[in-house]
Amino acid sequence: xxxxxxxxxxxxxxxxxxxxxxxxxxxxxxxxxxxxxxxxxxxxxxxxxxxxxxxxxxxxxxxxxxxxxxxxxxxxxxxxxxxxxxxxxxxxxxxxxxxxxxxxxxxxxxxxx
Amino acid sequence: xxxxxxxxxxxxxxxxxxxxxxxxxxxxxxxxxxxxxxxxxxxxxxxxxxxxxxxxxxxxxxxxxxxxxxxxxxxxxxxxxxxxxxxxxxxxxxxxxxxxxxxxxxxxx
Numbered sequence: 001x002x003x004x005x006x007x008x009x010x011x012x013x014x015x016x017x018x019x020x021x022x023x024x025x026x027x028x029x030x031x032x033x034x035x036x037x038x039x040x041x042x043x044x045x046x047x048x049x050x051x052x053x054x055x056x057x058x059x060x061x062x063x064x065x066x067x068x069x070x071x072x073x074x075x076x077x078x079x080x081x082x083x084x085x086x087x088x089x090x091x092x093x094x095x096x097x098x099x100x101x102x103x104x105x106x107x108x109x110x111x112x113x
Numbered sequence: 114x115x116x117x118x119x120x121x122x123x124x125x126x127x128x129x130x131x132x133x134x135x136x137x138x139x140x141x142x143x144x145x146x147x148x149x150x151x152x153x154x155x156x157x158x159x160x161x162x163x164x165x166x167x168x169x170x171x172x173x174x175x176x177x178x179x180x181x182x183x184x185x186x187x188x189x190x191x192x193x194x195x196x197x198x199x200x201x202x203x204x205x206x207x208x209x210x211x212x213x214x215x216x217x218x219x220x221x222x
Contacts, residue, residue, distance in 0.1 A: 042200070042202075044212070099143060099161060099204060102156075103158075
Protein backbone atom coordinates (compact mmCIF):
# COMPACT_ATOMS: atom_id res chain seq x y z
CA UNK A 1 0.00 0.00 0.00
CA UNK A 2 2.20 2.72 -1.37
CA UNK A 3 2.56 5.60 1.02
CA UNK A 4 0.30 4.37 3.83
CA UNK A 5 1.54 2.78 7.03
CA UNK A 6 -0.85 1.50 9.65
CA UNK A 7 0.24 0.28 13.08
CA UNK A 8 -0.24 -2.04 14.83
CA UNK A 9 -1.37 -4.80 12.47
CA UNK A 10 -2.84 -6.93 15.25
CA UNK A 11 -3.85 -6.21 18.82
CA UNK A 12 -5.81 -8.00 21.53
CA UNK A 13 -7.32 -5.85 24.26
CA UNK A 14 -9.35 -6.50 27.36
CA UNK A 15 -12.63 -4.67 27.85
CA UNK A 16 -11.96 -1.23 29.27
CA UNK A 17 -8.39 -0.93 28.03
CA UNK A 18 -7.34 1.93 25.78
CA UNK A 19 -5.22 2.01 22.68
CA UNK A 20 -4.28 4.15 19.69
CA UNK A 21 -4.02 3.16 16.06
CA UNK A 22 -1.62 5.17 13.95
CA UNK A 23 -1.92 5.95 10.26
CA UNK A 24 0.89 7.68 8.41
CA UNK A 25 0.86 8.75 4.77
CA UNK A 26 3.62 10.23 2.69
CA UNK A 27 1.53 11.46 -0.25
CA UNK A 28 0.89 14.90 1.26
CA UNK A 29 -2.85 14.35 0.88
CA UNK A 30 -5.30 16.50 2.79
CA UNK A 31 -8.04 13.94 3.33
CA UNK A 32 -7.68 11.02 5.70
CA UNK A 33 -10.23 8.52 6.95
CA UNK A 34 -10.73 5.75 9.47
CA UNK A 35 -13.06 2.89 8.54
CA UNK A 36 -14.07 -0.32 10.24
CA UNK A 37 -14.91 -3.48 8.35
CA UNK A 38 -17.10 -6.19 9.87
CA UNK A 39 -18.29 -9.47 8.33
CA UNK A 40 -21.39 -9.09 6.18
CA UNK A 41 -21.30 -5.31 6.30
CA UNK A 42 -19.92 -2.58 4.12
CA UNK A 43 -17.05 -0.40 5.22
CA UNK A 44 -18.27 2.11 7.78
CA UNK A 45 -16.69 5.50 8.24
CA UNK A 46 -15.71 6.28 11.83
CA UNK A 47 -14.05 9.69 11.56
CA UNK A 48 -12.32 11.67 8.87
CA UNK A 49 -10.14 14.72 8.46
CA UNK A 50 -9.98 17.29 5.69
CA UNK A 51 -6.66 18.74 6.76
CA UNK A 52 -4.17 19.21 9.56
CA UNK A 53 -5.88 20.16 12.80
CA UNK A 54 -9.38 19.22 11.60
CA UNK A 55 -11.51 16.18 12.31
CA UNK A 56 -15.14 15.25 11.69
CA UNK A 57 -17.51 12.46 12.66
CA UNK A 58 -18.48 9.78 10.24
CA UNK A 59 -21.22 7.20 10.36
CA UNK A 60 -20.14 5.35 13.54
CA UNK A 61 -18.03 7.71 15.70
CA UNK A 62 -19.19 6.66 19.18
CA UNK A 63 -16.46 5.16 21.35
CA UNK A 64 -13.66 6.55 19.19
CA UNK A 65 -11.62 9.72 19.13
CA UNK A 66 -9.20 11.00 16.51
CA UNK A 67 -6.47 13.57 16.14
CA UNK A 68 -4.64 15.08 13.17
CA UNK A 69 -1.87 17.15 14.70
CA UNK A 70 0.40 16.63 11.70
CA UNK A 71 -0.76 16.43 8.11
CA UNK A 72 0.79 13.04 7.51
CA UNK A 73 -0.59 11.35 10.64
CA UNK A 74 -4.14 10.43 11.62
CA UNK A 75 -4.60 8.72 14.98
CA UNK A 76 -7.61 6.69 16.07
CA UNK A 77 -8.09 6.21 19.80
CA UNK A 78 -10.25 3.85 21.80
CA UNK A 79 -10.52 5.21 25.34
CA UNK A 80 -12.36 2.25 26.84
CA UNK A 81 -12.51 -0.69 24.48
CA UNK A 82 -15.68 -2.79 24.19
CA UNK A 83 -16.21 -6.19 22.53
CA UNK A 84 -18.39 -4.43 19.92
CA UNK A 85 -15.23 -2.70 18.73
CA UNK A 86 -13.70 -5.99 17.64
CA UNK A 87 -13.14 -5.35 13.96
CA UNK A 88 -10.63 -4.72 11.21
CA UNK A 89 -9.75 -1.04 10.98
CA UNK A 90 -8.59 0.59 7.79
CA UNK A 91 -7.04 3.97 7.37
CA UNK A 92 -7.31 5.65 3.98
CA UNK A 93 -6.32 8.89 2.33
CA UNK A 94 -7.29 10.77 -0.80
CA UNK A 95 -6.17 13.81 -2.69
CA UNK A 96 -9.53 15.49 -2.35
CA UNK A 97 -13.09 14.84 -1.40
CA UNK A 98 -15.88 13.37 -3.45
CA UNK A 99 -14.91 11.45 -6.53
CA UNK A 100 -11.36 10.81 -5.46
CA UNK A 101 -9.72 7.43 -5.21
CA UNK A 102 -9.08 6.17 -1.71
CA UNK A 103 -5.73 4.55 -0.91
CA UNK A 104 -6.06 2.20 2.03
CA UNK A 105 -3.60 1.04 4.63
CA UNK A 106 -3.04 -2.68 5.19
CA UNK A 107 -5.50 -2.80 8.08
CA UNK A 108 -5.36 -3.39 11.81
CA UNK A 109 -7.15 -6.36 13.31
CA UNK A 110 -8.38 -5.55 16.79
CA UNK A 111 -9.92 -8.07 19.17
CA UNK A 112 -11.53 -6.93 22.39
CA UNK A 113 -12.13 -9.68 24.94
CA UNK B 114 -32.45 5.09 3.68
CA UNK B 115 -29.36 4.56 1.60
CA UNK B 116 -28.54 1.07 0.48
CA UNK B 117 -26.18 -0.90 -1.71
CA UNK B 118 -27.02 -4.46 -2.72
CA UNK B 119 -24.61 -6.97 -4.22
CA UNK B 120 -24.49 -10.77 -4.10
CA UNK B 121 -22.65 -12.22 -1.13
CA UNK B 122 -20.72 -14.84 -3.04
CA UNK B 123 -20.17 -16.02 -6.61
CA UNK B 124 -18.23 -18.90 -8.11
CA UNK B 125 -16.70 -18.99 -11.58
CA UNK B 126 -14.23 -21.05 -13.56
CA UNK B 127 -10.74 -20.03 -14.56
CA UNK B 128 -10.74 -18.58 -18.08
CA UNK B 129 -14.44 -17.75 -18.01
CA UNK B 130 -16.34 -14.47 -17.70
CA UNK B 131 -18.23 -13.30 -14.61
CA UNK B 132 -20.52 -10.35 -14.02
CA UNK B 133 -20.93 -8.93 -10.50
CA UNK B 134 -24.02 -6.80 -10.09
CA UNK B 135 -24.61 -3.88 -7.76
CA UNK B 136 -27.80 -1.92 -7.20
CA UNK B 137 -27.87 1.27 -5.21
CA UNK B 138 -30.37 3.59 -3.56
CA UNK B 139 -28.83 6.83 -2.40
CA UNK B 140 -29.82 10.39 -1.63
CA UNK B 141 -28.50 11.86 -4.83
CA UNK B 142 -25.74 10.27 -6.83
CA UNK B 143 -22.25 11.38 -7.80
CA UNK B 144 -20.70 8.24 -9.14
CA UNK B 145 -19.95 4.63 -8.36
CA UNK B 146 -16.69 2.94 -7.42
CA UNK B 147 -15.52 -0.64 -7.58
CA UNK B 148 -12.70 -1.84 -5.34
CA UNK B 149 -10.99 -5.22 -5.15
CA UNK B 150 -10.02 -6.71 -1.79
CA UNK B 151 -7.97 -9.87 -1.46
CA UNK B 152 -8.43 -11.77 1.78
CA UNK B 153 -6.56 -10.12 4.62
CA UNK B 154 -5.53 -7.16 2.51
CA UNK B 155 -6.61 -3.60 1.84
CA UNK B 156 -9.19 -2.64 -0.78
CA UNK B 157 -7.64 -1.33 -3.99
CA UNK B 158 -9.31 0.86 -6.61
CA UNK B 159 -10.60 -0.73 -9.79
CA UNK B 160 -12.97 1.73 -11.46
CA UNK B 161 -15.14 4.80 -11.18
CA UNK B 162 -18.25 5.51 -13.29
CA UNK B 163 -20.31 8.66 -13.20
CA UNK B 164 -21.84 8.61 -16.70
CA UNK B 165 -24.02 5.88 -18.16
CA UNK B 166 -22.23 3.25 -20.16
CA UNK B 167 -19.40 0.81 -20.16
CA UNK B 168 -15.80 1.59 -19.31
CA UNK B 169 -13.20 -0.98 -20.19
CA UNK B 170 -9.84 -1.42 -18.53
CA UNK B 171 -8.05 -4.50 -19.76
CA UNK B 172 -9.79 -7.63 -18.51
CA UNK B 173 -12.08 -5.60 -16.26
CA UNK B 174 -15.04 -3.48 -17.38
CA UNK B 175 -17.56 -1.51 -15.36
CA UNK B 176 -21.04 -0.49 -16.44
CA UNK B 177 -23.43 2.08 -15.03
CA UNK B 178 -27.10 2.84 -15.56
CA UNK B 179 -28.09 5.87 -13.50
CA UNK B 180 -31.78 5.58 -14.39
CA UNK B 181 -31.89 2.01 -13.06
CA UNK B 182 -29.57 2.56 -10.08
CA UNK B 183 -27.48 -0.32 -11.34
CA UNK B 184 -23.88 -1.15 -12.04
CA UNK B 185 -21.93 -4.25 -12.85
CA UNK B 186 -18.30 -5.27 -12.92
CA UNK B 187 -17.36 -7.63 -15.72
CA UNK B 188 -14.25 -9.76 -15.38
CA UNK B 189 -13.01 -11.60 -18.47
CA UNK B 190 -10.47 -14.40 -18.88
CA UNK B 191 -10.63 -15.14 -15.19
CA UNK B 192 -7.40 -15.97 -13.42
CA UNK B 193 -6.92 -17.60 -10.05
CA UNK B 194 -5.54 -14.31 -8.72
CA UNK B 195 -8.96 -12.72 -9.35
CA UNK B 196 -10.28 -14.63 -6.34
CA UNK B 197 -11.14 -11.74 -4.03
CA UNK B 198 -14.00 -9.69 -2.70
CA UNK B 199 -15.33 -6.93 -4.93
CA UNK B 200 -16.74 -3.88 -3.19
CA UNK B 201 -19.27 -1.55 -4.76
CA UNK B 202 -19.56 1.99 -3.32
CA UNK B 203 -21.80 4.88 -4.38
CA UNK B 204 -21.19 8.57 -3.78
CA UNK B 205 -24.30 10.31 -2.46
CA UNK B 206 -25.32 13.95 -2.86
CA UNK B 207 -23.03 14.95 0.04
CA UNK B 208 -20.12 13.13 -1.60
CA UNK B 209 -20.20 10.51 1.14
CA UNK B 210 -19.35 6.96 0.12
CA UNK B 211 -21.98 4.31 0.78
CA UNK B 212 -20.40 0.85 0.68
CA UNK B 213 -21.87 -2.51 -0.18
CA UNK B 214 -20.92 -5.56 1.88
CA UNK B 215 -18.87 -6.94 -0.98
CA UNK B 216 -19.11 -9.96 -3.28
CA UNK B 217 -16.71 -12.79 -2.59
CA UNK B 218 -15.62 -14.27 -5.92
CA UNK B 219 -14.29 -17.82 -5.89
CA UNK B 220 -12.40 -18.99 -8.96
CA UNK B 221 -12.17 -22.73 -9.58
CA UNK B 222 -9.63 -24.38 -11.88
